Amino acid sequence: MTERITIIGGGLAGCEAAWQAAKLGVPVRLYEMKPERYSEAHHLPGLSELVCSNSLRGDSLENAVGLLKEELRRLSSLFMEGAEETKVPAGGALAVDRELFSSYITKKIESHPLIEIERSEVTKIPEEGIVVVASGPLTSAGLADEISALVGEYLYFYDAIAPIVTADSLDFEKVFAMSRYGKGDGNEYLNCPFSEEEYNTFVGEILQAEKVEPKGFEKIVHFEGCMPIEEMASRGPETLRFGPMKPVGLPDPKTGREPHAVVQLRQENRDATLFNLVGFQTKLTWPEQRRIFRTIPGLEGAEFVRLGSMHRNTFINAPRLLDGTCQLKKDGRIFFAGQITGVEGYVESASSGFLAGINAARLALGLPLTVPPPETAIGALVCHITNAEAAHFQPMNVNYGLFPALSGKVKKKEKRDHLSRRALAALESWQSSLSEGALAVD
Incomplete structure (x- = not known):
């Protein structure tokens, strides 16, 4: 029987990780502390609650976050599926009805036969088995102490x-x-x-x-x-x-x-x-x-x-602590996902959960782990957080400044179009590679 994955946190990253792992046939136990305990910023009992805003920002490929959303669409992200089903008018942005979005994700997760939800607070990381820590930027004090002891360094910043x-x-x-x-x-x-x-x-x-x-x-x-x-x-x-x-x-x-x-x-x-x-x-x-x-x-x-x-947002020093697979360098059975890794933003958090989820599943199935190409938005982001200057590491939204330079001369006004087309071509190639060993991303 395939080893079960433990995922700590039922936010955007945790739910995306659970969904992707379960899609690949790996059983998951997802821990969420609500409604037993709420952070100072949360109030909905459902999973994947959006707090700071209902906007998922620009939806055009002119913006890197628009490209990241398109990549997640093509990778059959649960986050993007939920966003499309619950969106509200927002001009050139993608925004959602928060309560409907949380309800949609919750129902999808609850209905998956390979996902078991445990509604209780986790203060200790399991000593055995594959674990994905996706406790978010509002990690509870008990778990924060546990992570701090595990990684040796802990950073924080404030969000409003x-x-x-x-x-x-x-x-x-x-x-x-x-x-x-x-x-x-x-x-x-x-x-x-x-x-x-x-x-x-x-x-x-x-x-x-x-x-x-x-x-x-x-x-x-x-x-x-x-x-x-x-x-x-x-x-x-x-x-x-x-x-x-x-x-x-x-x-x-x-x-x-x-x-x-x-x-x-x-x-x-x-x-x-x-x-x-x-x-x-x-x-x-x-x-x-x-x-x-x-x-x-x-x-x-x-x-x-x-x-x-x-409210206080917490994150680890990813360049010193994580590999591009989202694994903890000192203990490869432990993955980190979401804003606790230093990615900033809802879409970025979901993309991090996507990568951690498929890699945790691949580890459980005995298959090689994968790192998305840096030419893609998802790859550029994970490349940044795992290779940035550790001494001054701060959270980062996805942006075209993180992408590898284009070869040859390109007019400034055409640069983003070239970057997005290159990214989607690289994504297609990477997505095909995930099919090896019957691990196709639908």
Whole structure:
């Protein structure tokens, strides 16, 4: 009988790893601590809960994350299947209804005959057998201590959650619907326009507002791709206007001119009853958030169903600890997957789970392990986290800067097209190689 794999964590990476291993005929026991215990950021009892945002970011091959999603589609990723089944309008991005997405993944995992779900917290890594640690960036304290003892080094950074408001509490006399440059159907986002005076007052309030302070022994290291708005505001009065409050490509229909700044709201659920404040991750106290965010034009009467919060994200020093197969160098029976490896983002986390899952299954079946070509998005990402400079390692989203250089001269405007076409060709070749030994990826 094929050895059973233990997977710790029922998030995006853990579920993807379990699904891929089970598809290859390997039995899996998946541990998820909810609903026995919840992290400070989770509240749904289901698997694969999305926390920070409902957006899976750009869906075009012009963006590396769009390419990564296309690769996962072609590899029959459960994550992408669920995203396509539960998506909501989001212009040029792919966004999902969070509750429907979690429910979809949960039902798929629960219905697979080779996957057993154990709803309990794990604080010890099994001493025998193949294990995939996919406990996520909010790993519980007990398991964190166990991992820390195992790997010898442990790093962390802080991430932030953006607020969500109800649609019927917005003032549509001020808010206008429009996607930047008319992408999608042209009305995918709601926009709150600021005059110069309103913007300057808003920034001033953010700078003076009370913030939630970390514990005295904790050093904050923010990830640049998810910077709290107050941190951005502290870098200069125009920083927010060139960041999440950028008005470019969003002329106000009432004036025909671009506002001085805007706050964009993105549809949070399929019924369009909830919207989140795009890019408004924050560590302001909840009373300050209510006070200041209700000065945003159109949000004066906003009902907040979720306020922003700060939570600790943990990750290992992957360049020192992991091989390109996602195996722990010091103990090849243990794999790591997801954001705990230092990949940043939902799509990246799922891709890491995909790779860990098929390699854990191959190990169980006595077959050679595999590393995706660095020309692919999934390969470029794993190559980065396992080969980056260990002394200054920080989480990373997938981006075209991680890919090997193209051979020959290519016009700048054509570079991404060449990179994506090369990637998909390399993916096809790699996917064919996975068929050896009846391990075809459907």
